[in-house]
């Protein structure tokens with residue numbers, strides 16, 4: 001059964017909710033019976049775990065069993081954007097610091113993670129947590145954990161600099177491969193290809209000669225989420 005999230009507008013028509021691109025990704029995997037064995041789901045940008053829980057529930061709904069979800073966040077909010085690159089005013093340094101939420105004020109990252117885990121319906125899908133700023137954790141010591149290539153990389157990190165760090169590492173280390181799905185939550189945060197996730201994707205596709213097909217786009221005004229599937233690299 002295909003179950004997609006829609007929001008009813010006052011004029012009676014429906015639009016896809018922002019969360020629907022993640023629902024699209026899991027539905028795409030299930031409907032096309034894509035072989036996800038031996039590969040991982042990389043989630044960049046966890047905050048208080050809302051989207052992670054959503055994705056987890058979707059996997060359970062479709063009886064999909066990824067070997068691992070890898071969850072990455074500083075849990076300290078956004079870093080500074082690269083100088084000269086535009087960003088949304090709300091995407092300033094420290095935005096999305098989980099500790100700004102009353103319920104998490106005194107928590108360490110491990111306590112935040114325990115609270116997120118407690119909201120998941122079960123613990124049947126293994127999640128590896130990687131705490132820290134991407135430039136500090138996407139290193140050779142991460143490679144020592146023997147990471148597998150991604151069947152899906154979900155990027156919800158708001159900024160150009162963070163997206164570049166993720167994509168450059170994932171492509172350099174051959175963790176994004178042909179058939180990897182790459183999704184972006186904040187594609188519309190800046191004018192397309194002038195900043196943010198869209199500019200980072202364009203530059204990294206050029207640097208690594210990535211050819212990818214757009215398979216989903218949810219655009220509502222300036223808000224936009226987009227999903228690609230990689231055809232070939234190099």
Ligand SMILES: C[S@@+](CC[C@H](N)C(=O)[O-])C[C@H]1O[C@@H](n2cnc3c(N)ncnc32)[C@H](O)[C@@H]1O
Nearest residue numbers: 045047050051073074077096133134156157162
């Ligand atoms: C918009 S929030 C993610 C929201 C989450 N996906 C959800 O929908 O529930 C963006 C997250 O990305 C993280 N982030 C952005 N850039 C980062 C970086 N360079 N290193 C580590 N974490 C980063 C922030 O800490 C923040 O929690």
